[in-house]
Amino acid sequence: MRVYVPLTLSGLAEAYKTGELGSGPLVAYAVTPGLREWYVSDDIEELEYAALNRAALASLRLLAADAGAVRRRVVVAVDVPDGAASSDPDRALDPKALGEVRVAGPVALAKAASVHVDSGDAEEDVTAATEVLAAADGGDDDAQFVVDGAEDHELLWFATQEIPNLVVLGG
Secondary structure (H helix, E strand, O other): OEEEEEEOHHHHHHHHHHOEEEOOOEEEEOOOHHHHHHHOOOOHHHHHHHHHHHHHHHHHHHHHHOOOOOOOOEEEEEEOOOOOEEOOHHHOOOHHHOOEEEEOOOEEHHHEEEEEEOOHHHHHHHHHHHHHHHHHHOOOHHHHHHHHHHHOOOOEEEOHHHHHHHHHHHO
């Protein structure tokens, strides 16, 4: 099963140093029944893209909580065994939990399929979004517009062999 783990560049650097994304349970995003129902698509690529975007929003939340982090969203796509990730059926249709799963046990960075990171061009919009995220969550339409501006930036795809170069960015 492919899951998308939200991180920051400093979190990616730590994972590179330790060899694992976390010891578990780890919050990630995946194609869940709730995400399928919300997105209303049978195209697995579209659904995986939606899960990736949910993880990117979670990465934005991590950045908002860490004032010292480089303002680039980071998502690591990881393949875990079927059954290793589970969603909470009681939160399946909660808009804040769409696609959210918990991965039990440690997740080795070696299981990563790819890494997705904002380009430098996104930093200004990502910074602005982190500053108004709480207001957007509270229903402020102007703040949501700013958050949407950050989400308009496509995450760049990187092969796992490029992680050492990405870690330098978080430096």
